[in-house]
Amino acid sequence: MNDIKQQDNEYVAHTYSRFDLCLISGKGSLGYDENGKEYIDMGGGIAVNTFGYADKIWQDTVCEQTSKLQHTSNLYFTEPCVTLAKMLCERTGMKKVFFSNSGAEANECAIKTARKWAHTEKGPEYSTIITLKNSFHGRTIATLAATGQDSFHTEFYPFPEGFAYATPNDSDDLAKVVSEHKCAAVMIEIVQGEGGVIPLEADFVSAVFKVAKENNLLVIVDEVQTGNGRSGMLYAYMNFGVKPDIVTTAKGLAGGLPLGATMLGDKVADVLTPGSHGSTFGGNPVCCAGAVSILSRIDETLLSDVIKKHEYIIKELSTADGVVSVTGMGLMLGIETTKNAKEIIAECIKRGVILLSAKNKVRLLPALNIPFEQLQKAIEIIKEVVAL
Ligand code: PLP
Secondary structure, three states, X not given: OHHHHHHHHHHOOXXXXXXXXXXXXXXXXXXXXXXXXXXXXXOHHHHOOOOXXXXXXXXXXXXXXXXXXXOOOOOOOOHHHHHHHHHHHHHHOOOEEEEEOOHHXXXXXXXXXXXXXXXXXXXXXXOEEEEEEOOOOOXXXXXXXXXXXXXXXXXXXXXXXXXXXXXXXXXXXXXXXXXXXXXXXXXXXXXXXXXXXXXXXXXXXHHHHHHHHHOOOEEEEEOOOOOOOOOOOOOHHHHHOOOOOEXXXXXXXXXXXXXXXXXXXXHHOOOOOOOOXXXXXXXXXXXXXXXXXXXXXXXXXXXXXXXXXXXXXXHXXXXXXXXXXXXXXXXXXXXXXXXXXXXXXXXXXXXXEXXXXXXXXXXXXXXXXXXXXXXXXXXXXXXXXXXX
């Protein structure tokens, strides 16, 4: 471990403050360090390992695909890419999908699509994308500009123009910001993940769609973190009976392989034309085969299990000593504690439970199929530590 830590320090750019943990292997929701110590993973690789580590079904599908074709380029047709796009469209009602490699890239594609749509539909000056304060949409220059948190902006100026920020859960402010700009789209997260696991209020979600309709704007829903079953529905917007024009996702889609998807609804299905966008790796056959395997297992049984686990966690933690509040949807939860979240996380790691943070909160994003006994054990340890 010391050797790895030392060399990481020497050779890897210092963009992450890593916890004192080096995992060597894992199975399901259990991870193991170099001494064979076992950890219950309540972070799921930040909502990526949908079915935990080394899931057998996923692993077999991915390995089989690597033995057939690992990459062809987007100049040719491949079966996994088509199967996945069809599956996503059939399960969402969206019409077409553009594949990339990450959440930020999925959002870049959404921004480009919205601007190209508005350019033709409304005129080139209608380019502004309204996002929400406290949002997070990625770390490329454009998605950082879309991110409504100044702390991410310092030292990286100048940013591209054409982003404006409205206050979450304030429909009057949204209408005001829209009226002050020539807009193409509104982009929202249903639960602000990096912003502290804060769900939007149902009335505000409805207001976003109402304001968008009244002003001929597209609605983009960023489901990078909330998507792929995490909220207890396949995509979190489905909890609100609304129909976005563009949905982006990544993280858990391919169960641990890099894949972003930008799903395009009726209005924008044919906006992207040959040469207007592209990606070398996007739609890679191995990642798409992994995603087909993951998506085919996100069914009603799994989703109702996600809800049951959500209810169990809320019941156990919301009244626990040292807990101020628990927010979130499904298996995406933020716990506000009286004690410092970083200290809680460090102590839980010592006791064999891996947790995440989001702003000042402890954040839980476990694998959707975490066995109930492991979940119970982890929650007991968390309760002990927050009460210390
Ligand atoms: N959008 C949301 C809502 C996210 O939570 C994240 C990452 O945390 C991103 C976009 C960026 O995704 P990626 O890190 O895959 O680029």
